[in-house]
Amino acid sequence: MTCRLDAAALPPQPPRAAAPLPAALDWIADDLAALRAEGLERPHRVRSGRQGREVDLDGQTLLNFGSNDYLGLAGDVRLTKAASRAACAEGFGAGASPLVSGHSQAHELLERALANLLAVDGALTFPSGFAANTATIAALAGPDDVIASDARNHASIIDGCRLSRARIGIYPHRDMAALDALLAQSGSVRRRLIVTDTVFSMDGTVAPLADLCELARKHRAILMVDEAHATGVFGVRGSGLVEETGCADGVHVRVGTLSKALAAAGGFVAGHADMIHWLRHKARAWIFSTAHPPAVAAAATLAIGLLAEGPHRRRELLERAAGFHERLSRSGLDVAGATTQIVPIIVGSAGGAVAVSTRLAEAGLFVPAIRPPSVPEGKSLVRVSLSWHHTADDVGRLVSTITSILSDRADS
Ligand SMILES: Cc1ncc(COP(=O)(O)O)c(C=O)c1O
Structure with a gap:
């Protein structure tokens, strides 16, 4: 069964800030500017189609490490x-x-x-x-x-x-x-x-x-x-x-x-x-x-x-997670005590986490940046969610890409 929503039927997106804010809400502009300055502005992405091992965000197909679809059932x-x-x-x-x-x-x-x-x-x-x-x-x-x-x-x-x-x-x-x-x-x-x-x-x-x-x-x-x-x-x-x-x-x-x-x-x-x-x-x-x-x-x-x-799905997911933890620790990356299918890679600043997530997306991998208030100040991270869909090669590709991005940052 292949179904697609008819994107052409969507009303056009109104232009951002087409009109000034009413006076009672004008403080929102300052608030947004402050969020932007602190690297805390949130993206507004549109996903199309079913998600699984891959996800299509704003028209870009990425390997999906950013969903809580741990057993791979979201598109089932x-x-x-x-x-x-x-x-x-x-x-x-x-x-x-x-x-x-x-x-x-x-x-x-x-x-x-x-x-x-x-x-x-x-x-x-x-x-x-x-x-x-x-x-x-x-x-x-x-x-x-x-x-x-x-x-x-x-x-x-x-x-x-x-x-x-x-x-x-x-x-x-x-x-x-x-x-x-x-x-x-x-x-x-x-x-x-x-x-x-x-x-x-x-x-x-x-x-x-x-x-x-x-x-x-x-x-x-x-x-x-x-x-x-x-x-x-x-x-x-x-x-x-x-x-x-x-x-x-x-x-x-x-x-x-x-x-x-x-x-x-x-x-x-x-x-x-x-x-x-x-x-x-x-x-x-x-x-x-x-x-x-x-x-x-x-x-x-x-x-x-x-x-x-299907107990095999959770068993395979946790085996994949254990392999991922091991490869990360062999690469010297700190996962801050994570032992499950959720693996944070601590970057520090909010802007730094966004930069790492952006570079991962450029390499075809979706790993969202997590910033305050979801995590404490100075502990921003990229959060990897593993899914049953991921293969050993997917995980290997993620480890080598993250390791190379983080070592570039350490050198610069
Ligand atoms: C630990 C925890 N509890 C509760 C929730 C809320 O669940 P729901 O997304 O179904 O509202 C979340 C969602 O992210 C969560 O991570």
Whole structure:
């Protein structure tokens, strides 16, 4: 099946800054100029066609190291067909929030498939992983509570913590002694919540789950983990790092996304049936936001089914990642503790990261630059996401190109 959108049917792009900003918004021009001066202006690229091993961005075909399509399912026609069948059966729009009439049969099947995959009682789906995090954290914690959050957690966790109005303690990345001290000093509070990514999205590092479970038990804290980058990649069944590390009994709340390895869209929270039922009364992004389309839910359900069929994809991906780490370290490159399919190559300045990413694109490789606020000041990087599609030759080409670009920069 080959399909193309009709680009000629698009209305022409309006010229940038065709008219001056209205006076009430004129500060935006200064803000944009400051972003530009700091090397922080973001590109606005258009992708065309399906993505896979390669991606077409603004008309340039590049080897794709910039997508979270870890299992190579984003362009898979089986997902497209599942979505088409569901759209045919249930229509496209969900029409309302899940609480009202947006929760379709396709959503129910998805939630059951998720609960089954994670071997828990229940799951609840959200329009995005971002919404799952903000809604769940703000439901679990309030002004009388303390949240302990890893310094490298995703923005959706950070925003969820802020939204809860709880007292927030940030512990240095994966520093369990600091977390222990933070919880010990939390005093008498209603609830303590520890929240962490399992695979950190910009670092490719993993959370020390066994130690986190022990500290949660010691301090009678709730342990919530975000498996966004681990779902589909880790664990015998592919449910994530909780499964891989055998920590299911110590983790109370498991959040994840359907948008990365599962190649669909939406987020989920999973755990005890009573907690899931309680969240239906408390999670505002579930109550007050339209459910994602049933067709998307059906594609995600199919992708979950493929996890059971195809453990070879995650095994091959992780083997490729291990080979990549080894080749990088033999070339003397610092990957800052990354041990997963996400590999940051630290450049330093925001402008430097953009320059490296641009040179990689000139060599035919898409590796996006990641700059503040996604990473701390002075720690800008190019972020490599490996996918099942990549061959050993692709990875070899990436290592030699990056090594040569970085050594040119060191010499100049
Ligand atoms: C760790 C983490 N959690 C949550 C999200 C949000 O997921 P979604 O893209 O489905 O909104 C992301 C997305 O980048 C993420 O990296």
